Amino acid sequence: MQHVAMDAATSRLDIPPAYEVVVDRLRRTILLSIYRPGDKFPPERVHAEQLGVSRVTLREAIRVLEGEGLVETRRGATGGVTVLDRRVSVDALRRRLRDSLGELEGVSDFRLANERCAAERAATRITREQLEGLEASINAMRDCESVAEFRAADSSFHIGVAQAADCALLRRAVEDARIELFTYLDALDYELALPTTISAHRRILAALRTGDPKRAGRAMGRHLTTTWAEALAVIEEPAG
Amino acid sequence: MQHVAMDAATSRLDIPPAYEVVVDRLRRTILLSIYRPGDKFPPERVHAEQLGVSRVTLREAIRVLEGEGLVETRRGATGGVTVLDRRVSVDALRRRLRDSLGELEGVSDFRLANERCAAERAATRITREQLEGLEASINAMRDCESVAEFRAADSSFHIGVAQAADCALLRRAVEDARIELFTYLDALDYELALPTTISAHRRILAALRTGDPKRAGRAMGRHLTTTWAEALAVIEEPAG
DNA sequence: ATGGAATGGGCTAGACTTCGATCCATGCAA
DNA sequence: TTGCATGGATCGAAGTCTAGCCCATTCCAT
Incomplete structure (x- = not known):
C-alpha cells in the first residue's frame, strides 16, 4: 500500500471545538464580503439562535474575530458587533x-x-x-x-x-x-x-x-x- | 444586503462531534480506495494515537462504518478492522x-x-x-x-x-x-x-x-x- | 493441552465543553 | 430620568472526550 495519499489515512485529525466552527463560518462571510465593513451582526441572542449555538459559544468566536481585527463590539442599545475595515501595513x-x-x-x-x-x-x-x-x-x-x-x-x-x-x-x-x-x-x-x-x-x-x-x-x-x-x-x- | 449568499451567514451550523470527524476521514479513505477491501486498519491503540483521538472515539466511528457495511471487526490475535467489499443490489x-x-x-x-x-x-x-x-x-x-x-x-x-x-x-x-x-x-x-x-x-x-x-x-x-x-x-x- | 501475545471490548473517574438561565453593566432615545 | 435593547459575566447541569485499567477472544508457539 504505497499510495500517494496514504498519509491521508493516518495523519492527525483536526477536531474543531464548536467556537472554531463558528469562527470559520463568520470569517468566511466577512472575507467573501457577505458582511461588509460597517455591517452589524444580529443581536447576540438572535444570532446564536440562528447559528444553532449558545451565546457563550458565539461570544467565544467573536472574541477570536476581534483578536484578528475583523470586528469590533460595542455595548448599549445601539451597540453590537460591527465588521471593521481591514487595514494592514x-x-x-x-x-x-x-x-x-x-x-x-x-x-x-x-x-x-x-x-x-x-x-x-x-x-x-x-x-x-x-x-x-x-x-x-x-x-x-x-x-x-x-x-x-x-x-x-x-x-x-x-x-x-x-x-x-x-x-x-x-x-x-x-x-x-x-x-x-x-x-x-x-x-x-x-x-x-x-x-x-x-x-x-x-x-x-x-x-x-x-x-x-x-x-x-x-x-x-x-x-x-x-x-x-x-x-x-x-x-x-x-x-x- | 440582498446577497445571493446571504443565507450562508445565518443558517444553522453543523458542529460535528469528534467521532463524526473520524467517520468522515475513514470513509473518505475507503471510498478513495486508499484502504481497499481486505485491508486492515492499524490496531486500535495505534490507530487512535495516529489520528489523535481516544480509543473510545475511534471505536464509536468504527461502529458507524460497520453500520454502513463498509468494515467488519474481529477480535483475537489476528483480528482487527477489515475493509469490506461493497455490494449493493x-x-x-x-x-x-x-x-x-x-x-x-x-x-x-x-x-x-x-x-x-x-x-x-x-x-x-x-x-x-x-x-x-x-x-x-x-x-x-x-x-x-x-x-x-x-x-x-x-x-x-x-x-x-x-x-x-x-x-x-x-x-x-x-x-x-x-x-x-x-x-x-x-x-x-x-x-x-x-x-x-x-x-x-x-x-x-x-x-x-x-x-x-x-x-x-x-x-x-x-x-x-x-x-x-x-x-x-x-x-x-x-x-x- | 497450555501459556503468551496481540487483538478488540467494556468500564470508570475526571477533565473539559457546551448549554440554558439568570443577573449585571452600558449607553442611546424618548 | 426612565425605559429598554444591547453586550458581559457567572453558575450549575448536561454532554463529550479522554486516559487508564482490566476483560474476552483468538491464534500460535511450545
Whole structure:
C-alpha cells in the first residue's frame, strides 16, 4: 500500500471545538464580503439562535474575530458587533503576497478552471430570476466607491454565476478560490479597474443570455485572465 | 444586503462531534480506495494515537462504518478492522444513479475542469520521483482483476497528478469529485475498460514527460471525456 | 493441552465543553 | 430620568472526550 495519499489515512485529525466552527463560518462571510465593513451582526441572542449555538459559544468566536481585527463590539442599545475595515501595513502585505506568489498563482489557475466551467454550465441552466440578480450586482458595482463595496458586488456576481451552474462542488470551489485570492489582495486598496470589470461582467451576462456555453466560458476566461494580470501588476509594482 | 449568499451567514451550523470527524476521514479513505477491501486498519491503540483521538472515539466511528457495511471487526490475535467489499443490489443502484444523473453530470464537469487544470500545472512541476509513482500505478493497473484493485490504481494515478500540480485546492477538488463519482458507480461492477484506461494513462504520462501543459491537459481531457461516456453507457444500459 | 501475545471490548473517574438561565453593566432615545 | 435593547459575566447541569485499567477472544508457539 504505497499510495500517494496514504498519509491521508493516518495523519492527525483536526477536531474543531464548536467556537472554531463558528469562527470559520463568520470569517468566511466577512472575507467573501457577505458582511461588509460597517455591517452589524444580529443581536447576540438572535444570532446564536440562528447559528444553532449558545451565546457563550458565539461570544467565544467573536472574541477570536476581534483578536484578528475583523470586528469590533460595542455595548448599549445601539451597540453590537460591527465588521471593521481591514487595514494592514501595505508594504508588509505586498512583501507577504510576493513571497506566496507561487501559491497564489495556483489559486488563480484553480479559479479559472472552475469559474469557466461554472459559466459554461450556467449558460444552459440559469433562470430569469438569476439573470436579474446578476444584472443587479452589475448595477450595484457602477456606483461603488470603496474596495469593500466593489468586492461585495463582485462576489455577488461571481457567486451568482456559480449558483446558476447548479453544482454544489463548483460553488464551493468558486467561494474557496475567492477567499484565498482576495482576502489579502483587497487590503492593498489598489486603484479599481471598475469600468473594465463592469464591461467584462456585462459581456459575461450577455453570453449567458444567449445560452451559448462556449461563449460564456470564453467571456469568463478572458475576464479572469485580465483580472489576474492586473493583480500581478499591483503585487509587483514598486512599493510606494 | 440582498446577497445571493446571504443565507450562508445565518443558517444553522453543523458542529460535528469528534467521532463524526473520524467517520468522515475513514470513509473518505475507503471510498478513495486508499484502504481497499481486505485491508486492515492499524490496531486500535495505534490507530487512535495516529489520528489523535481516544480509543473510545475511534471505536464509536468504527461502529458507524460497520453500520454502513463498509468494515467488519474481529477480535483475537489476528483480528482487527477489515475493509469490506461493497455490494449493493445492482438494479436498485442503477435506478438510483439514473435518478441523480443530472447531479452526476455536474460532478463530471467539475472533475474535467479540475483534472485538466491539474494536468496542465503538473506538466511543468512534476518531479522525477512523482513521474515514477505514476508509472508504478500504471503497472499496478495492468495486472489487476477486481474493480477495487482497478480503482485503487486509478486513484493513485489521478491523485498523483493532482499532487504534482502543487495546489491544495486542486487536489482536494480532484478527491471530492472522485468520491462523488465512483462511490456508487463502482458498485455496479461493470466490465472494466482496462486496456483503454491504461493506454490513456500512458498518453497522459508521456505528455507530462514532455513538459507541455497544453498537451497534458488535452490528454487528460480526452481521457475523462471517454470515461464519462463509458460510465453513462453503463448507467443507462438496460437492467440485466 | 497450555501459556503468551496481540487483538478488540467494556468500564470508570475526571477533565473539559457546551448549554440554558439568570443577573449585571452600558449607553442611546424618548 | 426612565425605559429598554444591547453586550458581559457567572453558575450549575448536561454532554463529550479522554486516559487508564482490566476483560474476552483468538491464534500460535511450545
